[in-house]
Amino acid sequence: MATPHNSAEIGDIAERVLLPGDPLRAKFIAENFLSDVKKYNEIRNVYGFTGKYKNIPVTVQATGMGIPSFSIYVHELIHVYGAKKLIRVGTCGGMHEKLKLRDVVIAQGTSTDSSIVRQVFGGAISFSLLADYELLSKAVENAKKLNIPVKVGNVFCTDYFYNDYCRENGIFSSNGLTLDQKMIQHGILAVEMESAALYMLAAAANVQGLALFTVSDHLGRGEESPAEEREKDFNEMIKIALETVIE
Numbered sequence: 001m002a003t004p005h006n007s008a009e010i011g012d013i014a015e016r017v018l019l020p021g022d023p024l025r026a027k028f029i030a031e032n033f034l035s036d037v038k039k040y041n042e043i044r045n046v047y048g049f050t051g052k053y054k055n056i057p058v059t060v061q062a063t064g065m066g067i068p069s070f071s072i073y074v075h076e077l078i079h080v081y082g083a084k085k086l087i088r089v090g091t092c093g094g095m096h097e098k099l100k101l102r103d104v105v106i107a108q109g110t111s112t113d114s115s116i117v118r119q120v121f122g123g124a125i126s127f128s129l130l131a132d133y134e135l136l137s138k139a140v141e142n143a144k145k146l147n148i149p150v151k152v153g154n155v156f157c158t159d160y161f162y163n164d165y166c167r168e169n170g171i172f173s174s175n176g177l178t179l180d181q182k183m184i185q186h187g188i189l190a191v192e193m194e195s196a197a198l199y200m201l202a203a204a205a206n207v208q209g210l211a212l213f214t215v216s217d218h219l220g221r222g223e224e225s226p227a228e229e230r231e232k233d234f235n236e237m238i239k240i241a242l243e244t245v246i247e
Helices: 023-033 066-079 116-121 133-145 179-185 195-205 227-232 235-245
Strands: 016-019 035-041 048-053 056-061 085-094 104-112 150-157 190-192 208-218
Touching: 016 066, 016 235, 023 035, 023 048, 023 056, 023 235, 056 066, 066 085, 066 195, 085 195, 085 235, 104 133, 104 195, 104 235, 116 195, 133 150, 133 208, 133 235, 150 195, 190 208, 195 208, 208 235
Parallel strands: 016 056, 016 085, 085 208, 104 150, 150 190
Antiparallel strands: 035 048, 048 056, 085 190, 104 208
């Protein structure tokens, strides 16, 4: 059954799904890590592929950028196509000083300035957006087996890519720190734009969700990776995700 955003039929999409934002990264993952690959979607050029990793069916579905686009694809993957294990594989901006370019970050939890949580719970509670523990623990174990160092912790999921409103408007926390500094003080490692939606949608549907990121730039040091590298060269994260999603 196709949707307005996805031309897949039931059975085209596996229960195990990797979720890059960039359609070209989805294509790269499918062509370089999977066998017996079938492209099932190219509506809006948001590519989806299903193939096999170690003889286990795995889908790679691009989602676009940000919570609204991401939520459309993930909602349909779960509720129309039956996805059960979903791992976001994307890039993030390093915030904490202990991060460097190309480090792999596993989001144990996510904080957000998006209204997604407030809308769901009507402001009654502050719902904690957490990774599925089983996927999280397996990802850490697989990283160790692959000898890939990872940083595990809280990330900040924002609706703003170009976010100068706090600095320009002089919004500070009570002890005189900027908002970024306050988040870093509380252990937030990096900033990205999709994990809150994944953890909310997965929790609501009782399926497994996990977000992995590669540090593509660092906000504090002004460092950044070129676009081609982001598309094709963040393979350590992909290896961890694939080993984890098939277990």
